[in-house]
Amino acid sequence: MRQEWFNPLNGRHYFVEMYQDLLGDWVLMRRWAGSCRSGNHKMAVLGNCEEAMKQVKGIEGKRRVKGYRQVERLEANSTTS
Numbered sequence: 001m002r003q004e005w006f007n008p009l010n011g012r013h014y015f016v017e018m019y020q021d022l023l024g025d026w027v028l029m030r031r032w033a034g035s036c037r038s039g040n041h042k043m044a045v046l047g048n049c050e051e052a053m054k055q056v057k058g059i060e061g062k063r064r065v066k067g068y069r070q071v072e073r074l075e076a077n078s079t080t081s
Helices: 049-065
Strands: 001-005 012-020 027-034 038-044 069-071
Touching: 001 049, 012 049, 027 049, 038 049
Parallel strands: none
Antiparallel strands: 001 012, 001 069, 012 027, 027 038
16 A cells, blocks of 8 residues: 655655565555655554554544645556546
8 A cells, every 4th residue: 555645835745655575564664755855764564454554544644734635646557448
């Protein structure tokens, strides 16, 4: 799962990616960057999917309060009719 937010007031981007690694652990990767600043990232290994989803929901709420808007992206492998 991947989510992206953008703040139109300051040009900052925030990304969250959640996945299960080869050992079965759930990894939460957070990345951020500004229009004129280099970005950074943090990784956290979590015990289960529910814990990771709880973290994502918390991040989503904080981004919304700070003026970020969720970016909708089409999947590369989606088909159109």
